[in-house]
Amino acid sequence: MPYQRIRKGDNAQTRRAKKAYNNSQSRKGRVYIHSNQQINVRKKGKFHGIRKAPIRFEKEIERFCLTNYALTTTPSRAVLKLNKEFSLFHDPTKVLLSLLNLLKHAKELRVHPKITYDGYVSFGAVYLIDNLCWEIGKKRKWLVDFQKFPADEKSILSNLRSAVSSTVDDENENMINERVLINRNPDAGNNQQYRSKAKDITDMIQRAFQQIMHDDSFSLPLEIHGAIKSAIGEQFDNILLHATETSHGTLCGFFNKKTCEITILIYNFGKTIAETLTSEDLPEDMWDKIGELLTNYKKKNIWNFTKGSEFTLENALTLFALQEGISSKIKVDISRGCGLIDFIENCFSLSTDTKVAIISGETAIKIDKGRPISSQYVFGRQRRVIALNAENDIFSRPDANYIKNTGVRFNGLIIETTIPLKGIQNGND
Amino acid sequence: MATINVDLTKLVSSKVDLISGRSFGESEAEKNAVLAHVKNHDKIVIKVDDQYVKAINDSFIKGFFSKVFSELKTKDKVKELFEIQANDYFIRLFDKNWTVMEALYTNQVSH
Numbered sequence: 001m002p003y004q005r006i007r008k009g010d011n012a013q014t015r016r017a018k019k020a021y022n023n024s025q026s027r028k029g030r031v032y033i034h035s036n037q038q039i040n041v042r043k044k045g046k047f048h049g050i051r052k053a054p055i056r057f058e059k060e061i062e063r064f065c066l067t068n069y070a071l072t073t074t075p076s077r078a079v080l081k082l083n084k085e086f087s088l089f090h091d092p093t094k095v096l097l098s099l100l101n102l103l104k105h106a107k108e109l110r111v112h113p114k115i116t117y118d119g120y121v122s123f124g125a126v127y128l129i130d131n132l133c134w135e136i137g138k139k140r141k142w143l144v145d146f147q148k149f150p151a152d153e154k155s156i157l158s159n160l161r162s163a164v165s166s167t168v169d170d171e172n173e174n175m176i177n178e179r180v181l182i183n184r185n186p187d188a189g190n191n192q193q194y195r196s197k198a199k200d201i202t203d204m205i206q207r208a209f210q211q212i213m214h215d216d217s218f219s220l221p222l223e224i225h226g227a228i229k230s231a232i233g234e235q236f237d238n239i240l241l242h243a244t245e246t247s248h249g250t251l252c253g254f255f256n257k258k259t260c261e262i263t264i265l266i267y268n269f270g271k272t273i274a275e276t277l278t279s280e281d282l283p284e285d286m287w288d289k290i291g292e293l294l295t296n297y298k299k300k301n302i303w304n305f306t307k308g309s310e311f312t313l314e315n316a317l318t319l320f321a322l323q324e325g326i327s328s329k330i331k332v333d334i335s336r337g338c339g340l341i342d343f344i345e346n347c348f349s350l351s352t353d354t355k356v357a358i359i360s361g362e363t364a365i366k367i368d369k370g371r372p373i374s375s376q377y378v379f380g381r382q383r384r385v386i387a388l389n390a391e392n393d394i395f396s397r398p399d400a401n402y403i404k405n406t407g408v409r410f411n412g413l414i415i416e417t418t419i420p421l422k423g424i425q426n427g428n429d
Numbered sequence: 430m431a432t433i434n435v436d437l438t439k440l441v442s443s444k445v446d447l448i449s450g451r452s453f454g455e456s457e458a459e460k461n462a463v464l465a466h467v468k469n470h471d472k473i474v475i476k477v478d479d480q481y482v483k484a485i486n487d488s489f490i491k492g493f494f495s496k497v498f499s500e501l502k503t504k505d506k507v508k509e510l511f512e513i514q515a516n517d518y519f520i521r522l523f524d525k526n527w528t529v530m531e532a533l534y535t536n537q538v539s540h
Contacts, residue, residue, distance in 0.1 A: 188453075190440055190442075192450065195449060199444065199445055199447060202446075220483075226518070228484075229447045230487065233450070241451070335498065339488050342487040
């Protein structure tokens with residue numbers, strides 16, 4: 001049997017590779033007796049029946065699968081068509097359902113997923129799938145129909161290695177991907193990993209623009225630093241304050257050199273926004289505000305207590321949490337509850353074509369220039385609000401195109417922010 | 430009455446150019462005894478060098494000034510005691526957050 005001897009002078013990477021190779025050699029032909037599953041794999045022109053261990057995902061992903069088990073389907077083929085609709089912004093239900101099916105099929109050893117190109121690749125959706133499915137990729141084949149993919153998209157897809165921290169810098173893209181540790185030490189001060197990653201991301205964009213403009217002295221305007229770092233900082237600050245059991249958040253900054261768009265995707269498992277707003281220790285003042293909101297909704301027949309209502313309580317609470325001055329920690333300090341609206345405002349002040357997708361629990365909210373931040377006298381004072389309706393009134397029915405119930409429960413929070421930066425090289429951003 | 434300098438540039442390093450986090454803002458205010466200086470009517474100069482500091486998040490500013498606004502309530506009173514020595518971008522950023530905080534804290538008085 002071929003065997004790679006580990007030598008004294010081998011570095012850590014070589015040692016790991018040799019160990020992995022040796023292990024794979026010793027596994028060859030072994031029957032996995034602890035598994036009840038059996039599949040056929042084609043090997044050197046012959047079919048061999050071998051038993052493989054079932055895939056076990058991380059605890060949080062297992063919980064995500066279990067919560068939504070009833071939603072998965074059993075088609076004979078799992079085909080992922082990447083098009084405009086397949087994005088967290090346009091159709092989060094489609095993305096999350098595909099994700100669930102991929103996880104289920106991998107677990108039950110059914111079919112190999114096939115990915116085909118149908119006109120557009122939404123980076124955020126593909127990244128999320130890649131990130132959550134990496135354990136499948138390690139053990140099962142993914143069939144990617146590369147023939148239809150344009151060269152640049154092919155390169156972006158092949159660079160995705162979201163299972164491990166990675167940095168990519170090529171002619172099509174710049175990407176920084178990191179699983180960020182949340183430092184909950186009270187003396188942490190400025191020692192939070194996301195801050196250095198935020199710098200890495202802005203440095204990466206600056207380098208990209210220097211290459212595009214052939215100008216090494218170009219430095220990114222502070223407005224861009226402000227918007228990007230606000231998107232990252234405010235979200236990680238929220239994880240720190242509200243998702244108290246979460247140890248990591250996943251951060252990805254992706255800059256597409258062709259479209260000059262930066263996509264920042266941050267997600268974490270833990271409490272949903274609505275769960276935070278219904279916790280037992282919620283200040284009385286917040287309960288009053290929730291009561292006022294729901295009474296108004298009920299009066300206008302936007303929401304009622306009956307099951308099956310199109311607009312659910314969770315939808316209402318998630319939207320409510322986006323408004324200025326709404327926080328479960330308001331008792332500690334009345335200036336809390338501005339983080340999300342601040343970051344959204346910063347991104348839109350940089351570019352009105354910004355797109356933000358927020359997914360928490362079964363609720364998906366999208367924010368674009370069609371339904372911008374406005375101001376309303378509500379809950380005793382003038383506030384910045386995201387009403388998501390033409391009236392800019394948070395007590396009126398939000399536009400169904402902007403908030404919907406996905407039906408798939410994500411135990412945590414996903415925020416995808418896409419900011420177009422085209423034009424900054426001309427100074428007319 | 431004395432003049433106190435708070436140099437936020439010290440909070441960044443070669444690897445970090447962002448100042449963020451509400452709790453970090455609160456702890457920095459405490460570390461610099463900002464509230465004690467406010468009560469003493471001292472002048473506080475906040476310095477930000479944009480060569481090193483590239484972004485300050487709104488949450489940090491709100492954390493830093495939360496106790497100041499609960500004491501002084503209005504933006505005008507804060508402006509009497511605080512001076513921001515930075516470029517226009519950061520001056521506008523502090524001003525924007527002070528406006529939001531004034532709305533919050535003056536509203537609290539009326540209730």
